[in-house]
Amino acid sequence: MMTPAGVELSGDLHEYLDYFLGSYHGGRNESYLYGVVQGTFYDYDLPGAYPTAMSLLDYPL
Amino acid sequence: MIQPQNGKTLLCALGEERLLRSYTALKIKFVFPSCVQYPNLPVRLDFSSIIFPLSGETFCTGLEFLLAMRLNCEITILGGVHIPFQNSQPVQQDKKPVRDLKKEILVVDPRITNLYTGYHQAWYYKEPESFKPQLNTNTNYLFLKNVLEKQTGLDKPLNIPIETQFFTVVQEVLKERLKYPKGSYMNLLYKFIANAGIGQMARGLNQKPKYDSQTNSTRIQPAGALINPLYAG
Numbered sequence: 001m002m003t004p005a006g007v008e009l010s011g012d013l014h015e016y017l018d019y020f021l022g023s024y025h026g027g028r029n030e031s032y033l034y035g036v037v038q039g040t041f042y043d044y045d046l047p048g049a050y051p052t053a054m055s056l057l058d059y060p061l
Numbered sequence: 062m063i064q065p066q067n068g069k070t071l072l073c074a075l076g077e078e079r080l081l082r083s084y085t086a087l088k089i090k091f092v093f094p095s096c097v098q099y100p101n102l103p104v105r106l107d108f109s110s111i112i113f114p115l116s117g118e119t120f121c122t123g124l125e126f127l128l129a130m131r132l133n134c135e136i137t138i139l140g141g142v143h144i145p146f147q148n149s150q151p152v153q154q155d156k157k158p159v160r161d162l163k164k165e166i167l168v169v170d171p172r173i174t175n176l177y178t179g180y181h182q183a184w185y186y187k188e189p190e191s192f193k194p195q196l197n198t199n200t201n202y203l204f205l206k207n208v209l210e211k212q213t214g215l216d217k218p219l220n221i222p223i224e225t226q227f228f229t230v231v232q233e234v235l236k237e238r239l240k241y242p243k244g245s246y247m248n249l250l251y252k253f254i255a256n257a258g259i260g261q262m263a264r265g266l267n268q269k270p271k272y273d274s275q276t277n278s279t280r281i282q283p284a285g286a287l288i289n290p291l292y293a294g
Contacts, residue, residue, distance in 0.1 A: 023087070050256045050260070054292075056227075058082070060145075061146065
């Protein structure tokens with residue numbers, strides 16, 4: 001396994017880590033509709049999204 | 062480790078609550094009903110491209126899996142890892158009284174109260190055995206009916222005390238931030254500190270080249286001391 005301190009032997013840890021590394025993605029940015037908008041449209045924003053998500057985390061067992 | 066199995070089997074075995082209060086990562090094959098307009102499961106095409114198709118094979122987190130199941134997705138689990146939180150079981154009210162954080166929070170501000178209520182709203186109580194997957198998903202009507210039935214079943218919040226370590230940190234930073242007027246330098250600085258906390262958990266995780274202002278070039282960002290794939294995912 002590659003760490004900031006170098007390459008370390010990690011036993012079967014990679015079997016677990018690979019699932020978490022593979023499932024990590026950045027935020028989703030996507031336009032669902034294209035073109036000129038006629039009428040009202042809404043732009044939803046989640047205030048404090050990162051801190052709120054972080055506050056839900058707990059220590060792993 | 063999670064063995065290969067059907068998605069409904071896994072969801073019934075774990076239950077939504079245990080899935081929410083855990084670090085779960087899965088490798089899955091999935092097929093959404095054709096009426097789903099915006100599928101939520103990401104599939105990586107190459108180093109920098111991610112699409113959200115109706116069917117495919119991908120890695121996903123437990124929460125993405127749960128949302129996909131609520132969209133009536135047919136999922137086959139190929140493998141995975143499930144690590145529950147230390148306090149994965151809700152504390153019973155008679156054993157430990159629930160803290161009234163609304164009274165404890167001195168600064169009354171919508172953002173803090175939103176954080177408080179948002180936490181509780183995130184954990185809706187639902188009996189695992191009451192989960193009955195809808196098999197017939199051919200029409201929009203059945204799909205919408207199923208979603209509405211599930212939504213109406215989620216109206217009973219859990220009474221679990223807020224004692225996660227990160228909640229305490231976030232609460233302290235938000236309290237400090239709200240001492241300063243909105244848009245002021247210190248207010249924005251504390252906002253940055255709060256956002257940087259979770260950013261540092263994932264820093265350099267995907268080994269992606271990013272712009273470096275010191276060298277005026279793009280290079281792979283090194284990992285930080287706070288990096289943790291469990292927290293980031």
